[in-house]
Amino acid sequence: MAKTNGQSVRPPFAAGTFYPADKESLDALLDKLFSAAPPLAAKRARALIVPHAGYEYSGAVAARVFGQLRGQSYRRVFLLGSAHAAYFSGAALDDSSAWKTPFGQVNIDQIASAELNRQDKEVVFLRSAQAADHVLENQLPFLQKILDPTFQLVPILIGQTDEKTIGRLADTLDALLTGDDLLVVSSDLSHYPAYEDANQVDQRTLALIAALDEEGLLAHAAASEEKIAQEETAACGLAAIQVLIRLIQKKGWQSGKYFYANSGDIAGGDRGRVVGYGAMLWAEPEKADYTEAEKGQPRAELNDEEKNYLLALARQTLEKYLASGEVMEFAPERAKLKEPRGAFVTLHEDGRLRGCIGQIIPTGAPLWQVVRDMAIAAATEDNRFEPADVGELKKIDLEISVLSVPQAIADWRGIELGRHGVIVKKNGWPGGVFLPQVAQETGWTREEFLGELCEQKAGWPRDCYRDKNVTLEVFTAQVFGEKNQ
Ligand SMILES: [Zn+2]
Numbered sequence: 001m002a003k004t005n006g007q008s009v010r011p012p013f014a015a016g017t018f019y020p021a022d023k024e025s026l027d028a029l030l031d032k033l034f035s036a037a038p039p040l041a042a043k044r045a046r047a048l049i050v051p052h053a054g055y056e057y058s059g060a061v062a063a064r065v066f067g068q069l070r071g072q073s074y075r076r077v078f079l080l081g082s083a084h085a086a087y088f089s090g091a092a093l094d095d096s097s098a099w100k101t102p103f104g105q106v107n108i109d110q111i112a113s114a115e116l117n118r119q120d121k122e123v124v125f126l127r128s129a130q131a132a133d134h135v136l137e138n139q140l141p142f143l144q145k146i147l148d149p150t151f152q153l154v155p156i157l158i159g160q161t162d163e164k165t166i167g168r169l170a171d172t173l174d175a176l177l178t179g180d181d182l183l184v185v186s187s188d189l190s191h192y193p194a195y196e197d198a199n200q201v202d203q204r205t206l207a208l209i210a211a212l213d214e215e216g217l218l219a220h221a222a223a224s225e226e227k228i229a230q231e232e233t234a235a236c237g238l239a240a241i242q243v244l245i246r247l248i249q250k251k252g253w254q255s256g257k258y259f260y261a262n263s264g265d266i267a268g269g270d271r272g273r274v275v276g277y278g279a280m281l282w283a284e285p286e287k288a289d290y291t292e293a294e295k296g297q298p299r300a301e302l303n304d305e306e307k308n309y310l311l312a313l314a315r316q317t318l319e320k321y322l323a324s325g326e327v328m329e330f331a332p333e334r335a336k337l338k339e340p341r342g343a344f345v346t347l348h349e350d351g352r353l354r355g356c357i358g359q360i361i362p363t364g365a366p367l368w369q370v371v372r373d374m375a376i377a378a379a380t381e382d383n384r385f386e387p388a389d390v391g392e393l394k395k396i397d398l399e400i401s402v403l404s405v406p407q408a409i410a411d412w413r414g415i416e417l418g419r420h421g422v423i424v425k426k427n428g429w430p431g432g433v434f435l436p437q438v439a440q441e442t443g444w445t446r447e448e449f450l451g452e453l454c455e456q457k458a459g460w461p462r463d464c465y466r467d468k469n470v471t472l473e474v475f476t477a478q479v480f481g482e483k484n485q
Pocket of ligand 1: 052
């Protein structure tokens with residue numbers, strides 16, 4: 001885990017210049033901006049693009065989408081923008097413990113930040129780059145005002161990048177972001193063309209972003225900068241927007257409305273030289289809203305988002321637990337993560353087994369909790385190994401096997417090798433269990449598989465599976481890990 005200082009609070013940098021420094025004036029200004037931002041019938045927002053100029057310029061446009069977050073709560077807000085103050089390559093995280101604004105402090109999620117750093121060596125802790133940059137901070141008072149204030153922050157500033165960095169950052173965020181997270185991308189649009197030119201260029205920019213046409217967007221930005229008088233950039237957060245486009249393609253978030261104005265629309269604004277402001281919102285896709293729809297008919301398979309949620313949960317749990325002994329609580333929204341299911345957590349280090357413990361028969365505990373508890377058990381209670389320590393975690397990769405609810409099978413010949421795990425029970429008492437992968441790893445026949453289960457695992461006669469008092473229950477496992485995400 002990357003070293004974090006953990007104690008310092010980043011003081012406000014932009015207060016008093018980009019937005020009011022005293023709490024009352026800031027509160028009154030945001031009330032005014034939000035009162036002019038009527039709520040839409042939006043689904044739960046997952047990602048936004050918002051401008052970052054002084055609130056008197058771009059605040060009204062930003063409020064149009066921030067206003068859609070009323071009453072929502074998120075566990076984490078990822079802030080993503082392009083650095084405006086410091087020059088560095090890759091992307092910068094902040095190892096401060098919290099950010100402060102006139103509304104108070106918001107804690108940094110240091111676990112998520114460390115995970116970003118762990119996944120991608122070009123994403124580094126660079127507090128100096130974050131300290132004097134307004135781009136991300138300007139979004140924070142809006143969020144503090146409109147959201148349930150318990151969220152944690154993950155600020156990411158992009159520096160000099162290339163295609164690879166952008167692709168990797170999108171992949172890492174894809175794995176990390178869950179349904180409890182919000183992504184806020186901070187960017188202004190055209191810088192300094194005349195009013196009419198800005199309107200034309202920026203409307204096209206927004207349409208290309210809405211169409212997730214990254215290639216078209218890059219071509220349009222380059223052409224505008226070359227051909228439009230006074231146009232220095234079509235979007236100062238272009239790299240962050242590229243990351244967003246790739247993420248939306250992976251996540252399937254649904255695009256909503258977008259809003260536009262530029263500094264020439266402000267009373268007294270100079271129309272000869274303007275900056276453009278666009279705000280956009282993407283929401284949870286229709287199909288993901290299956291908490292209700294699936295109640296009667298749980299699907300066995302977890303989707304990618306649910307798998308990534310459990311992997312992130314297991315890693316965060318271990319980082320916290322091995323460092324402090326504290327067991328984290330989580331509140332996933334997805335119905336499937338709350339079903340009573342069995343699960344295994346397996347740790348590998350340099351390709352070698354480092355611990356594996358599981359709960360096969362559902363105890364009634366929700367799946368997320370089973371994964372959390374098995375992660376801790378696999379790291380600290382597998383008696384074949386010394387308990388893992390927090391420093392080792394960086395070298396350890398996690399694999400999770402989520403099990404279906406076991407079903408009795410009438411005839412042992414119905415067992416499918418490699419797909420079915422089997423529990424052998426006598427008079428209702430479990431004697432032993434094999435996971436589905438045992439058959440693949442050993443190459444046993446069905447008779448050998450069941451014979452070993454009876455003899456080696458249960459300590460019963462080798463042909464116990466033919467006994468009338470013995471029942472066999474089968475289950476399937478969905479196996480996924482950090483290595484193959
Ligand atoms: Zn900017």
